[in-house]
Amino acid sequence: EVQLLESGGGLVQPGGSLRLSCAASGFTFSNYAMSWVRQAPGKGLEWVSGISSGGSTYYADSVKGRFTISRDNSKNTVFLQMNSLRGDDTALYYCAKYSLSWVVGALDIWGQGTMVTVSS
């Protein structure tokens, strides 16, 4: 079964850091680009970051310089390192698989999300 399982969310103070993980199974992980998409409470979807199968990285302007996406193909896992967190980073963070090796395809598989709350 194709599956994505996120972990690492939680409550963090403003200015703090958090590292999200997404474990993939059921497909050849190294062949596909991966993405993080977030959804603030009651709001729409916001693309956060993507990483190609070859490791090229892309970021939304709202997180550029603060967040870092990476992947470990040996562990079928994609990560999102989040630094200098702010209140407007509070959201449910979804891991999603692209249908292609580059970040231009559809997001055909989604995890259930992990909640990040930034508050003092």
Added chain:
Amino acid sequence: QSVLTQPPSVSGAPGQRITISCTGSSSNIGAGNDVHWYQQLPGTAPKLLIFANNNRPSGVPDRFSGSNSGTSASLAITGLQADDEADYYCQSYDNSLSGSVFGGGTKVTVL
């Protein structure tokens, strides 16, 4: 402010046909980049509904269809059903931003 613009809400009676628009620009839809559509039922993760403008993944009913023209795209739902009540999002790639972009989402209500 989302890069892709969708109407906040659309409603229709059971059995009716509705459409949801997604308006972009010359750096995304107008550049020929594919448009994808997602359905998000309450309390659940988004699900891919239409990929590459007008293709349905396995298991998606043919009541759902997509089209695009110029800098806009549309999702049509025919034979509207109660369980179609959900939020719908369009997504494409933006050449200027070098990343994926979403529409703000459209809430579909079945009257």
